[in-house]
Amino acid sequence: MSKKITIEPVTRVEGHGKVTILMDDKLNVTQSRLHIVEFRGFERFVQGRPYWEAPVLVQRLCGICPVSHHLAAAKALDVIVGAGTGKGLTPTGEKMRRLMHYGQFFQSHALHFFHLSAPDFLFGIDGDPAIRNIIGIALTNPSLAVQGVMMRKFGQEIIRATAGKKIHGTGAIPGGINKSLSQAEVDEFLKGADPLNADKMVAWAQEALDFFKSYYHANKDFIDGFAHFPSNHLSLVRDDGALDLYHGRLRAVDAEGKRILNDIDYQEYTNYIEEEVRHWSYMKFPYLKHLGKEKGWYRVGPLARLNTCDFIPSPLAQAEFEQYKALTGGKPNNYCLHMHYARLIETLHAAEVIRDLLNDPDIMGDNLVTKGTKQAEGVGLVEAPRGTLFHHYRINEDDQIVMANLIVSTTNNNEPMNRSVNQVANKIMTGKEVITEGMMNAVEVAIRAYDPCLSCATHALGKMPLEITLVNERNEVIDRKLKH
Numbered sequence: 001m002s003k004k005i006t007i008e009p010v011t012r013v014e015g016h017g018k019v020t021i022l023m024d025d026k027l028n029v030t031q032s033r034l035h036i037v038e039f040r041g042f043e044r045f046v047q048g049r050p051y052w053e054a055p056v057l058v059q060r061l062c063g064i065c066p067v068s069h070h071l072a073a074a075k076a077l078d079v080i081v082g083a084g085t086g087k088g089l090t091p092t093g094e095k096m097r098r099l100m101h102y103g104q105f106f107q108s109h110a111l112h113f114f115h116l117s118a119p120d121f122l123f124g125i126d127g128d129p130a131i132r133n134i135i136g137i138a139l140t141n142p143s144l145a146v147q148g149v150m151m152r153k154f155g156q157e158i159i160r161a162t163a164g165k166k167i168h169g170t171g172a173i174p175g176g177i178n179k180s181l182s183q184a185e186v187d188e189f190l191k192g193a194d195p196l197n198a199d200k201m202v203a204w205a206q207e208a209l210d211f212f213k214s215y216y217h218a219n220k221d222f223i224d225g226f227a228h229f230p231s232n233h234l235s236l237v238r239d240d241g242a243l244d245l246y247h248g249r250l251r252a253v254d255a256e257g258k259r260i261l262n263d264i265d266y267q268e269y270t271n272y273i274e275e276e277v278r279h280w281s282y283m284k285f286p287y288l289k290h291l292g293k294e295k296g297w298y299r300v301g302p303l304a305r306l307n308t309c310d311f312i313p314s315p316l317a318q319a320e321f322e323q324y325k326a327l328t329g330g331k332p333n334n335y336c337l338h339m340h341y342a343r344l345i346e347t348l349h350a351a352e353v354i355r356d357l358l359n360d361p362d363i364m365g366d367n368l369v370t371k372g373t374k375q376a377e378g379v380g381l382v383e384a385p386r387g388t389l390f391h392h393y394r395i396n397e398d399d400q401i402v403m404a405n406l407i408v409s410t411t412n413n414n415e416p417m418n419r420s421v422n423q424v425a426n427k428i429m430t431g432k433e434v435i436t437e438g439m440m441n442a443v444e445v446a447i448r449a450y451d452p453c454l455s456c457a458t459h460a461l462g463k464m465p466l467e468i469t470l471v472n473e474r475n476e477v478i479d480r481k482l483k484h
Helices: 051-061 066-080 091-123 134-140 142-163 183-191 198-218 220-226 266-271 302-308 315-326 338-358 414-429 437-448
Strands: 003-007 018-023 029-035 232-237 249-253 259-264 273-276 285-288 377-384 387-395 401-407 466-471 477-483
Touching: 003 437, 018 414, 018 437, 029 414, 051 066, 051 387, 051 401, 066 091, 066 142, 066 377, 066 387, 091 134, 091 142, 091 198, 091 338, 091 437, 134 142, 142 183, 142 198, 142 338, 183 198, 183 338, 198 220, 198 315, 198 338, 232 259, 232 302, 232 377, 232 387, 249 266, 249 302, 259 266, 266 377, 266 387, 285 414, 302 315, 302 338, 302 387, 315 338, 414 437
Parallel strands: none
Antiparallel strands: 003 018, 003 466, 018 029, 232 249, 249 259, 273 285, 377 387, 387 401, 466 477
């Protein structure tokens, strides 16, 4: 009889999920799965609502990345109101949205690295859980903790100024934006007292990246050996192949860097991407149709974006990108924990873009909205902090939404997260009779690298403790760990 280990919920991620690991009577791991136990019903919730409500409604999917859903929905509705990829937004509308979006990236990446991931690096995967958190960082490395808090605050203030609120704003509307910035607001971000100004954020983003690089060079064997496997990678890229977090064409490469999706118009994504349903999770498993379920799955997010793009269009981040690519000889990087490295390069890029946009007079313009010939259907994509985010809507003659399909970043990463869990579980649990907290956390570290947002991928209410139980072939409990 097999033994079953359950990790419930996975901690230091957004939302609720659990991991089950099965072992045979010789203590070999035979199966491991990441279960998403919440149910998301937003595709149904929005049906029947006027289409212009969608950018505000869908933000309620999540309090961590509402801006991403806000903008993806707005971009889909740009197509519906005739201001999509053909006509385009006004310069002020486009740049204000970009400023909002890069502010979201900056605060979200700072939150993930400093609050959720850095404790594992500073205190070790099997360190004391009482201090392996942001409070522990504040007590042992207060300057690093302050840096993380203030970086996130700056990004949130950018969101407030562009969207109207830090969480669940209303700045983006179909065809554009409902406000621009004043000179006073721009001056506050550019010339504000330290540390809340754009120059300081660029410097701190560079320091955070230097911190990780130092850790990596001192712990290279651990970072490179933790979890790695070949995969496909998918993201948006700009028309010239540059990293673009707000808009572009869909590109995918395989583990060797060969193009397997060649810069296609994302309005046609249904011709290329399918979603598989499995009975043990509420979250679907997307894959590229022409490669099939077995070979067509892919990763999204920071690691994927730096594998698919040709260059980064900001000088400091580009210099870091060149060093990063040299680690794998220019080939795609398939090391799970290098996602933190890639995420911090993006953080630096976001800081540079924010500073550039704040120096652009268009963000103080008054031409905010454009419209054209109304369409019945539209698709909007952005690169959310966690990866490529799809919003797809269809409306009827009464302007009501009659179909909505969302493929969120974490859903795109479902298969690779499961493979990461399986690889780590096999490595650290095979042959072990006693469960340690460090073993549990190692599995969570593999998931945490993807910065999953489980509430976006599904949606339901619930509160669950963390409990792992190990039983023998006679179904007798031989070890149990419980964490509230």
